[in-house]
Amino acid sequence: SCNFYCCKLDYSIFQGLKIRGFKFKDCVMKEADFSASQLVGSDFSGALLDGTSFDRADLSKADFRTAKNYQINPLSSKIIGAKFRFPEAMSLVSALGAEIDY
Secondary structure (H helix, E strand, O other): OOOOEOOOOOOOOOOOOOOOOOEOOOOOOOOOOOOOEEEOOOOOOOEOOOOOOOOEEEEOOOOOOEEEEEOOOOOOEOOOOOOOOOOOOOHHHHOOOOOOOO
């Protein structure tokens, strides 16, 4: 496994990789690409994920509880057992086309 702590990973490409259990703690990952990656059990604690793509990714059991600015479409990515926290988790519902008032 590989771990990243407090790294700047803007525009990184992890597309199609099997990177289960990786840690991306407190990383800045602007427009990184995780499309079609297997990220089972990965930890994104404190990560800033502006414009990052998780299209068709397996995010099962991944930890996004303190991650910020992610956009994950639950129709195209696996999120079974993944951990999220309000208010960022509202992006999962908005990806389905719903409008949310709060």
